[in-house]
Amino acid sequence: MKSLGNIRRSFAPWADPAAKPFITFRNVTKKFGDFTAVDNLTLDIYHREFFALLGASGCGKSTLLRMLAGFERPTSGEIILDGQDIASIPPYKRPVNMMFQSYALFPHMTVESNIGFGLRQDGMPKNEIAERVAQMLKLVKLEQFAKRKPHQLSGGQRQRVALARSLAKRPKVLLLDEPLGALDKKLREETQFELMDLQQDLGLTFVVVTHDQEEAMTMADRIAVMSHGKVIQVATPAEIYEAPNSRFVADFIGDVNILDGKVSASGNGKIELVTNDGFTVRTASAGAPASGSAAGFAIRPEKLKVSRNAPTDATVNAAEGEVWDIGYLGDMTVFYVKLGSGKVVKASMLNAQREVENPIAYDEKVWVSFGETAGVVLKD
Numbered sequence: 001m002k003s004l005g006n007i008r009r010s011f012a013p014w015a016d017p018a019a020k021p022f023i024t025f026r027n028v029t030k031k032f033g034d035f036t037a038v039d040n041l042t043l044d045i046y047h048r049e050f051f052a053l054l055g056a057s058g059c060g061k062s063t064l065l066r067m068l069a070g071f072e073r074p075t076s077g078e079i080i081l082d083g084q085d086i087a088s089i090p091p092y093k094r095p096v097n098m099m100f101q102s103y104a105l106f107p108h109m110t111v112e113s114n115i116g117f118g119l120r121q122d123g124m125p126k127n128e129i130a131e132r133v134a135q136m137l138k139l140v141k142l143e144q145f146a147k148r149k150p151h152q153l154s155g156g157q158r159q160r161v162a163l164a165r166s167l168a169k170r171p172k173v174l175l176l177d178e179p180l181g182a183l184d185k186k187l188r189e190e191t192q193f194e195l196m197d198l199q200q201d202l203g204l205t206f207v208v209v210t211h212d213q214e215e216a217m218t219m220a221d222r223i224a225v226m227s228h229g230k231v232i233q234v235a236t237p238a239e240i241y242e243a244p245n246s247r248f249v250a251d252f253i254g255d256v257n258i259l260d261g262k263v264s265a266s267g268n269g270k271i272e273l274v275t276n277d278g279f280t281v282r283t284a285s286a287g288a289p290a291s292g293s294a295a296g297f298a299i300r301p302e303k304l305k306v307s308r309n310a311p312t313d314a315t316v317n318a319a320e321g322e323v324w325d326i327g328y329l330g331d332m333t334v335f336y337v338k339l340g341s342g343k344v345v346k347a348s349m350l351n352a353q354r355e356v357e358n359p360i361a362y363d364e365k366v367w368v369s370f371g372e373t374a375g376v377v378l379k380d
């Protein structure tokens with residue numbers, strides 16, 4: 001994790017009005033017959049960004065990637081790469097390379113000939129190929145495996161060969177379609193950090209497709225959450241999680257409690273919402289909806305506190321309930337608390353102390369509370 005320092009924290013070209021996007025999808029639509037896989041989508045991706053496309057199966061993320069790679073043509077709209085409309089450029093001439101989920105290594109070729117394959121296709125001189133392949137082997141730490149065949153490697157090593165092969169031609173953009181899909185959980189997690197290091201060391205732009213939200217949250221500078229061929233929100237992982245722009249995103253990413261209700265007072269960046277459960281929620285909300293309008297309130301389980309006594313702080317929102325279910329997970333305990341109305345909310349609390357004397361138990365009367373900035377108002 002060497003490169004995840006301050007440099008990365010200040011990397012935010014999307015927030016700089018003077019920064020020019022490296023890749024732009026402008027009003028891109030892709031139809032298969034009368035089915036719309038990508039729907040009038042506009043999106044900017046910046047140079048050196050690690051960008052993730054996240055969404056449920058069939059939402060159009062691979063189609064978007066394949067259009068960038070040149071395997072599919074948009075039905076309408078433009079794709080601009082480094083200032084150039086790439087519609088008429090064939091895949092092999094684009095400064096883009098794609099790494100597939102299946103890796104597609106040639107089984108009869110050694111690791112080094114797999115890595116050098118694209119370079120031989122391009123007619124690169126032999127000595128240069130050898131030099132480049134050696135560089136790539138070093139990069140992915142597979143020098144001692146150069147002469148092996150793919151079946152003599154572990155899943156993680158095969159993944160690194162595929163990565164080396166897609167990087168060998170030095171593309172400006174690497175597209176990765178579920179790159180870690182074939183790895184087990186532990187190896188996946190390790191490889192996520194390797195990928196991030198590699199991307200930073202090489203100064204490349206990565207666009208990765210995944211349906212694994214944890215993976216997207218870990219690796220990406222920004223995430224585009226997609227649904228039915230549209231981008232619903234593009235933001236940093238923290239913004240996506242803490243400030244989802246819609247019910248869809250709040251629900252799609254992580255665990256969430258959504259309380260529906262009506263705005264009873266609104267102004268000065270704050271609103272009061274009476275939920276259908278009869279719970280009055282006072283919360284900060286920029287661009288708050290008007291009094292009388294319907295709204296939802298989304299709050300993550302870890303932002304809810306469960307206690308025996310009513311909180312005394314007047315700025316805190318609190319409601320009484322009864323412990324309906326408890327899940328003890330070791331590091332944390334998950335409480336399902338049934339509010340007066342019958343609505344069950346989920347609260348997760350870290351078990352920071354090892355011994356808990358007299359822990360909160362089933363059927364106990366408890367208070368659920370949270371602060372003014374703990375959740376977000378959903379206007380849709």
Ligand SMILES: Nc1ncnc2c1ncn2[C@@H]1O[C@H](COP(=O)(O)OP(=O)(O)OP(=O)(O)O)[C@@H](O)[C@H]1O
Pocket residue numbers: 032035036037055056057058059060061062063064211
């Ligand atoms: N060549 C094709 N012909 C017809 N329909 C297609 C074609 N390719 C993709 N589709 C459809 O377009 C939609 C989007 O497909 P796409 O592969 O982009 O989804 P995805 O979000 O990548 O899903 P997954 O995570 O399952 O790969 C799907 O409903 C799919 O069936």
